[in-house]
Amino acid sequence: MSTQVEFWFDASCPWTWITSRWLVEVAEARDLDIQWKPFSLAVLNEDKDIPENYREHVEEGRMGAQVAAGVAAEEGNETLGRFYETLGRLYHSEGRVNDPIAISEALTASGAAADIMDRFADFEDAVAESTHAGLELVGDEVGVPIIAIDGVAFFGPVISPAPHGEDALRLWDGCLALAHTPGFFELKRSRDVGPIFD
Numbered sequence: 001m002s003t004q005v006e007f008w009f010d011a012s013c014p015w016t017w018i019t020s021r022w023l024v025e026v027a028e029a030r031d032l033d034i035q036w037k038p039f040s041l042a043v044l045n046e047d048k049d050i051p052e053n054y055r056e057h058v059e060e061g062r063m064g065a066q067v068a069a070g071v072a073a074e075e076g077n078e079t080l081g082r083f084y085e086t087l088g089r090l091y092h093s094e095g096r097v098n099d100p101i102a103i104s105e106a107l108t109a110s111g112a113a114a115d116i117m118d119r120f121a122d123f124e125d126a127v128a129e130s131t132h133a134g135l136e137l138v139g140d141e142v143g144v145p146i147i148a149i150d151g152v153a154f155f156g157p158v159i160s161p162a163p164h165g166e167d168a169l170r171l172w173d174g175c176l177a178l179a180h181t182p183g184f185f186e187l188k189r190s191r192d193v194g195p196i197f198d
Contacts, residue, residue, distance in 0.1 A: 002033035006153075008134035008146040009084060010041045011068060012061030012098055014195035015158045016145040017088040022162035023147070024085075026172045032149075036080045038072055039144045040065035043131045060098040063120050064091075067103050069127035070116040082110035092197050147175070154179045161196035 007023060009016045027034050041058040042065065050058075064087065071080045087106035096102040104117050116123075134146040137153035146155055154175065163171055178184050 002031050003149065004035055005032045006035045006037050006134075006146075006148040008037040008039040008130070008144050009068075010039045010058075010061055010144050011064045011084055011087045011091055012057070013041060013144055014092050014097075014197075015160070017092045018160055018162050018195055018197065019145040019157060020084070020088065022157075022159060022168055022171070025162075025164060025168050029169055030172065034081065035077055036072070036084055037134060037146075038065055038068040038080075038127050038130045039134055039146070040127045040131050041143060043128050044135070044140075044143055057098075063100060064098060064103050065127045065131075066120040066123040067107070067116055069123040069130060070120060071107070071110070071112045072130070073123065073126055074116065075110075075112045079110050079112050083107065083112055086110055092195070149176070149179075152176075152179045158191075160191070160193050161198045 005023070005027070007020060009020060011017070023032075023034060026032060040062060042062040045055065045058050068080065068083065071083045083106050086109040087103060090099070090102040090106060091097045094102075100117075104114065107114055107117055134144070134148075134153075135142075137148055138146055138155050142155035144155075145158075146153060157171060157175055159171070162168070178187065
């Protein structure tokens with residue numbers, strides 16, 4: 001029987017994209033059923049004092065997050081997974097982050113209704129609710145990715161590049177071990193590389 005894993009994503013975040021590709025590989029080996037959950041970094045940062053260039057970036061990502069919420073509401077999880085897979089590739093592998101045309105192309109490629117793009121503003125509340133649902137599990141001092149399994153949720157892992165094969169499974173096992181350890185809250189070190197997509 002598959003284990004359900006919830007994964008919150010903002011498609012504009014390159015770190016989340018890398019983590020999602022790792023999780024998809026782990027899911028195949030460990031029979032995980034990934035439930036994709038839209039998240040908006042713009043919603044997360046609405047009342048925060050952040051650098052202006054970062055605010056511009058997250059605001060530009062608002063449309064993609066709202067479209068993802070529309071796909072979730074109207075098309076379901078499988079289509080949302082296809083939408084994110086295509087949009088993440090267009091955003092990060094092809095360098096088209098927050099490009100509205102890329103969002104439209106991802107809708108078409110995933111088989112979702114094209115008019116969700118025209119109605120993206122209708123899903124503002126839905127993406128806010130999904131964002132807050134993820135944050136309720138881990139607290140508001142994090143962003144994405146957020147992963148939840150068996151009632152236990154954690155932020156991360158933030159990795160670059162994503163490990164593969166046995167290394168990918170070891171990382172998953174380590175994350176679960178930490179997440180299930182009472183009293184464990186944080187493990188972190190400074191990044192010394194940028195996002196590496198492979």
